[in-house]
Amino acid sequence: MAERSMRSVFVASALVGALICGNAFAQAGRDYVYIVGSSTVYPFATVVAERFGRGSDFKTPKVESTGSGGGLKLFCDGIGVDYPDIANASRAIKKSEVEACRKNGVDEIIEVKIGYDGIVVANATAGIEISLSRQDVFLALAKNIPGDKEGELIANPHQTWRDVNSSLPNQKIEVLGPPPTSGTRDAFVELAMEGGCKTIPWIAALNKTDGDKYKAVCHTIREDGKFIEAGENDNLIVQKLEANPSAFGIFGFSFLDQNAEKVKGAKIDGTEPTFDAIADGSYPVSRPLFFYVKKAHVDVIPGLRGFLREFTSERTWGEEGYLSDRGLIPMPTPERRSVAAAVNSLTPFSFANE
Numbered sequence: 001m002a003e004r005s006m007r008s009v010f011v012a013s014a015l016v017g018a019l020i021c022g023n024a025f026a027q028a029g030r031d032y033v034y035i036v037g038s039s040t041v042y043p044f045a046t047v048v049a050e051r052f053g054r055g056s057d058f059k060t061p062k063v064e065s066t067g068s069g070g071g072l073k074l075f076c077d078g079i080g081v082d083y084p085d086i087a088n089a090s091r092a093i094k095k096s097e098v099e100a101c102r103k104n105g106v107d108e109i110i111e112v113k114i115g116y117d118g119i120v121v122a123n124a125t126a127g128i129e130i131s132l133s134r135q136d137v138f139l140a141l142a143k144n145i146p147g148d149k150e151g152e153l154i155a156n157p158h159q160t161w162r163d164v165n166s167s168l169p170n171q172k173i174e175v176l177g178p179p180p181t182s183g184t185r186d187a188f189v190e191l192a193m194e195g196g197c198k199t200i201p202w203i204a205a206l207n208k209t210d211g212d213k214y215k216a217v218c219h220t221i222r223e224d225g226k227f228i229e230a231g232e233n234d235n236l237i238v239q240k241l242e243a244n245p246s247a248f249g250i251f252g253f254s255f256l257d258q259n260a261e262k263v264k265g266a267k268i269d270g271t272e273p274t275f276d277a278i279a280d281g282s283y284p285v286s287r288p289l290f291f292y293v294k295k296a297h298v299d300v301i302p303g304l305r306g307f308l309r310e311f312t313s314e315r316t317w318g319e320e321g322y323l324s325d326r327g328l329i330p331m332p333t334p335e336r337r338s339v340a341a342a343v344n345s346l347t348p349f350s351f352a353n354e
């Protein structure tokens with residue numbers, strides 16, 4: 001009897017807490033979903049937000065492009081209407097970010113994997129045709145590269161693509177790319193830069209003997225003007241490439257797909273960046289895309305649950321869904337069903353070793 005009484009007190013307390021939280025949100029007056037984060041996920045989230053706003057009784061969600069890192073920082077700053085409900089990310093959330101969330105009371109986070117995207121190295125349609133290996137990408141853009149002796153590192157001296165590889169055009173290296181706060185930047189250095197770096201045997205061996213040095217060599221981009229940080233706006237990079245056909249840009253496949261009349265993607269390790277090549281895994285520089293949701297905000301912020309349903313419906317992210325027309329590479333059907341079920345049940349994620 002005492003146990004039943006204690007359980008009743010606990011349930012009552014939880015309900016009171018939820019009501020207080022809900023009332024606090026309502027009193028603050030935000031009646032729309034607030035989304036921040038990745039510039040790559042931004043166009044997908046914007047399309048879903050617009051569809052949801054037109055097809056429901058709720059206001060169209062507000063979507064801001066802040067970069068994955070910047071968005072997750074805002075997301076983790078706290079609970080309540082002053083903080084975003086959702087953070088888009090073109091990489092998985094980091095453990096350090098989860099810890100920052102917890103320190104600010106953001107304890108239960110729902111991870112929503114939405115599909116796949118490729119990272120392209122593109123130039124204007126009027127520019128040169130080029131086929132690069134990941135090693136070419138590393139040797140062109142790394143701050144330090146191997147010297148003549150094994151174990152030697154030198155400041156990157158390469159000025160032209162031909163300096164990198166004698167089979168490449170004699171055109172100066174000029175690459176526009178995202179800043180360090182971008183998930184695209186994180187994925188690019190991991191998949192393309194490190195992918196090329198570890199083809200050099202003595203550097204690959206460093207990963208076992210000195211992991212910090214290995215990562216510093218493979219992930220650090222040169223700062224001598226050959227790589228130009230162009231901000232979080234990928235559409236701006238496309239515009240700059242049109243104006244400068246000798247330059248290349250780094251951004252997600254969806255922007256290439258939507259601007260095919262303006263820019264073209266280089267082959268990487270012999271494979272063109274196409275929808276099918278990313279879907280079947282043959283294009284080597286591809287990554288999953290995500291967004292993260294605060295469980296505490298669901299059913300408190302008007303329209304948030306409905307937005308989640310819209311995004312995870314087959315008409316949206318399925319093989320024939322409207323996001324595939326915008327360049328999103330759908331997950332296999334079983335994976336979509338699994339993610340949708342976790343979202344519907346509001347199942348928080350946790351790291352495997354927790």
